[in-house]
Amino acid sequence: MKPSWMLRLCAAVGFAILLLPGVLVLIVSFSAGDFLTFPPPGLSFRWYGALLSNAQLMTALGTSAILAAIVATVSLLLGAPAAYAIARLDFPGRGVLAAMLAAPLLLPTLVLGLGLLLVLQPLGLAATWPGLVLGHCLVAIPFAVRIMTTAFAAVPKELEAAAWTLGATPFRAALRITLPNAAPGAIAAAVLTFLVSFDETVISLFLVGPRLSTLPVEMFRYAERTADPLIAALAMTLIAFALLMVVLVERLIGFTRAIGRD
Template identity: 75%
Template sequence: MRPGWVLRLAAICGYGLLLAPAVLVCAISFSAGDFLNFPPPGLSFRWYAALVSNAELMAALRNSAVLAALVAVIALLAGGPAAYAIARLEFPGRSAMAAFLAAPLLLPTLVLGLALLLALQPVKLAATWPGLVLAHAMVAIPFAVRIMTTAFGAVPQDLEEAAWTLGATPFQAALRVTLPLAAPGAIAAGALCFLVSFDETVISLFLVGPRLSTLPVEMFRYAENRTDPLVAALAMTLIVVALAVVLLVERLVGFTRAVGRN
């Protein structure tokens, strides 16, 4: 049954409401003026040029990209075996383990940031790469576990059992049969973990230092002291990066296949 005109109109209004802020930011990012105002007095690429020439923001961008890549790899390495155990194995406490791994998502990031600062400061890991990686991984691993649990659960158990009858050990069957079939879910989980870390602001505010900062933190500090359209150009750049990652995952594996649905 095709949707009626009322449902279509509601969908158009919903999309318009969601996309309106991005359209506004895009227009302001090309402003020729010196302040954040709409409509812009003229169109120019001056603020994108200023963004590229800003050494602090570019250094923070490199830090965020490297940090997000490390967090994505760690989240997959740590979350993959846990997701497999939850999806495939029967053992006491499986539900408790799943709930424990999802616990960081239930706490406000403000609480997590303060707790991580109090825990990492005594061991001198605050404002360090290991501390930031650990903190971001704590938030990213639950996403990896959730997506990969669905991906592993979508792989028929019969395929592993067939590998067992042909002489494969359970570990070999999981590594050579289940994992390749669940690879689209791993790609999607890695992409999502990358974006989660790249966009993390609140926890990073507690843990960064004068010599190590991330792009969202530098963006927050810049917006505190200035009101020029450079921050809009930076926001538009982040939107394009997120969109590029999503489109890459869609191009490679497709979202439906990535989450393991038929």
Template identity: 85%
Template sequence: MKPTWMLRVFAAIGYAVLMAPAALVLVLSFSAGEYLTFPPPGFSTRWYVALASNGVLMSALGTSAILASVVAAVALLAGGPAAYAIARLEFPGRGVLAALLAAPLLLPTLVLGLALLLVLQPLGLAATWPGLVLGHCLVAIPFAVRIMTTAFAAVPKELEAAAWTLGATPLRAALRITLPNAAPGAIAAGVLTFLVSFDETVISLFLVGPRLSTLPVEMFRYADQSADPLIAALAMSLIAFAFLMVLIVERLMGFSNAMGRN
């Protein structure tokens, strides 16, 4: 059934509303003015050049990239077995385990950040790499588990059963049969958890320190102190980066395959 013209119109309006903020940021990022004003007095790439030469923001960018990579790896290693157990195994408390793993997403990040600070500060882990990784994993692992559970559930159980009849152990069958078939979901989970960690602001605000800060926190501080288009150039760069990551997943395997759907 083809969509009606009215549905197409409403869809176009919806897309326009969603894309309007990004379009505004794009225009402002090329402003030649000294302040954020719309319409801009002229157009220039000066703020992208200024962004590349801003040592504080570039240092925070490197920190966020390393942090997000570590968090994505930990989320996959920790969430993968849990997702497999939830999707493929029958055991008492499976629903409780799934609910517990999803629980951090139900709490405001403000509450999570304060709780993490109260727990990590006495242990000397506040404003440290382990503390930041732990805090970000708290919100990244539930995303990884949700995506990988869907991917594992989409793999027919008959494939594992066939491997068992040929002499493979359950572990070998899971590693050689199920995991390769669920690999698109794992890649999608890795990309999403990377972006979740890279974009995390509230929890980071509680856990960073003067010598260890992430890019979203430095963006927040810069926007609080300055009102020039450099922040728009940075925001546009991050939008382009996130779009590129999503596009790579789509081009390589498509979202339907990545999410375990046919």
């Protein structure tokens, strides 16, 4: 049954409300003025050029990119085995394990950030790479586990059983049969955990230092002390990057296939 015109109208209004702030930021990012004003006094690419020449923001961008890549790798290495156990194995406490791995998503990031600071500061890990990786993994691993659990569950168990009958050990069958079939989910999990880490702000505010800072934190600090369109240009650049990542996953494997729902 086709949706009614009223439902379509409500959906269109909802999308317009959600997209309107982004459209305003896009227009302001091309402002020729010196301040954040709408409508802009003119259009120019000057703030995109200023963004590229801002050494502090570019350094923070490199830090965030490296950090997000490390977090995505660690999240997959730790999350995939846990997801396999939850999706494919039957053992006491499986539900408890799944709940514990999802627990960080139920807590406010403000609480997580403060708790991490109190734990990591005495250990000398605050404002360090290991501390940031640990903090970001705390919120990234649950996403990896959720996606990989769905991807593993979608692989028919008969495939592993057939490999067992041909002499493969359970570990080899999982490695050679189940994991390749769940690879689209792994790609989606890697992209999502990369974006989660790259965009993490609150936890990073507690864990960064004067010599080690991430891009979201520097954006926050820049917006506090300066009110020019450079921050809008940076915001649109990050939105475009996130959209590009999503489109690439959709074009290469499709999100439905990526989460194991063919």
